[in-house]
Amino acid sequence: MSQKRDPRDFLPLTDVAFQVMLTLADGPAHGYGVMIEVERRTDGAVKLRPGTLYRAISRLHEAGLLEEAEERPAPEADDERRRYYRLTDLGRRVAAAEARRRTREVEWARDAGLLQPKRA
Amino acid sequence: MSQKRDPRDFLPLTDVAFQVMLTLADGPAHGYGVMIEVERRTDGAVKLRPGTLYRAISRLHEAGLLEEAEERPAPEADDERRRYYRLTDLGRRVAAAEARRRTREVEWARDAGLLQPKRA
DNA sequence: CGCTATACTCTCTTAGAGAATATATTCTCG
DNA sequence: CGAGAATATATTCTCTAAGAGAGTATAGCG
Numbered sequence: 001m002s003q004k005r006d007p008r009d010f011l012p013l014t015d016v017a018f019q020v021m022l023t024l025a026d027g028p029a030h031g032y033g034v035m036i037e038v039e040r041r042t043d044g045a046v047k048l049r050p051g052t053l054y055r056a057i058s059r060l061h062e063a064g065l066l067e068e069a070e071e072r073p074a075p076e077a078d079d080e081r082r083r084y085y086r087l088t089d090l091g092r093r094v095a096a097a098e099a100r101r102r103t104r105e106v107e108w109a110r111d112a113g114l115l116q117p118k119r120a
Numbered sequence: 121m122s123q124k125r126d127p128r129d130f131l132p133l134t135d136v137a138f139q140v141m142l143t144l145a146d147g148p149a150h151g152y153g154v155m156i157e158v159e160r161r162t163d164g165a166v167k168l169r170p171g172t173l174y175r176a177i178s179r180l181h182e183a184g185l186l187e188e189a190e191e192r193p194a195p196e197a198d199d200e201r202r203r204y205y206r207l208t209d210l211g212r213r214v215a216a217a218e219a220r221r222r223t224r225e226v227e228w229a230r231d232a233g234l235l236q237p238k239r240a
Numbered sequence: 241c242g243c244t245a246t247a248c249t250c251t252c253t254t255a256g257a258g259a260a261t262a263t264a265t266t267c268t269c270g
Numbered sequence: 271c272g273a274g275a276a277t278a279t280a281t282t283c284t285c286t287a288a289g290a291g292a293g294t295a296t297a298g299c300g
Binding site: 130149150152153155156170171174199201202203 | 275278279280282283284
């Protein structure tokens with residue numbers, strides 16, 4: 001039992017959901033941290049607003065793709081208000097499937113001449 | 121004047137919009153053809169419904185990313201009901217920018233260990 | 241006191257899902 | 271051959287889901 005659902009049943013993920021899961025794939029993080037990290041990584045191009053972020057998190061939580069992490073950083077580096085999340089096993093597989101799907105999209109873009117060829 | 125807008129102002133594109141533009145990047149196509157082609161390329165994983173497709177087309181059209189093409193296939197291969205579209209120059213640049221953005225996402229996914237490394 | 245960090249909620253608008261409408265052509269079967 | 275089914279094609283409508291943006295709340299820090 002437990003999880004017999006096919007990761008592909010969850011695809012395609014929205015861009016926001018994928019960004020959140022990508023951040024969590026590096027390890028547990030808290031909501032505000034995800035917000036900052038996505039903005040940093042995308043050079044400010046993708047900006048998660050609180051309404052967008054927290055609702056995305058709660059949807060992913062309900063879908064069983066992420067869960068709250070109990071382990072917390074050492075107290076001197078922590079802030080007790082934070083709520084940490086991490087990907088579930090299913091979540092990681094879904095994120096991987098979505099990454100493969102997007103890889104194919106990018107390859108089509110390359111084939112269509114929208115990108116530089118892989119190696120000149 | 122004409123087009124002085126930065127392609128990045130249009131990002132991020134939704135997945136549907138990107139799929140449509142990716143199809144048109146191969147050359148002009150008509151609505152129904154795009155629908156079939158996206159479904160084929162994605163092995164049925166992404167299914168464009170009429171309501172989704174035609175509204176996406178009309179949004180992209182209003183935004184100046186695609187335009188109607190006058191050239192049509194030879195009459196014996198044509199169907200006069202069809203309406204052909206093709207990317208504008210701006211549209212092609214926007215699609216390319218989106219493709220680069222998505223390339224970066226996929227690279228993050230790889231760095232996070234969600235995908236097989238580039239070359240074993 | 242005002243700023244930053246943090247979480248959460250509310251409303252408004254946009255986008256996608258899915259079904260329905262319309263019509264011409266082509267295919268199939270009695 | 272002719273009727274009816276299926277296909278090709280475009281468009282519209284309503285319902286739901288998702289993102290935008292602003293606002294609320296609170297604690298700590300300089």
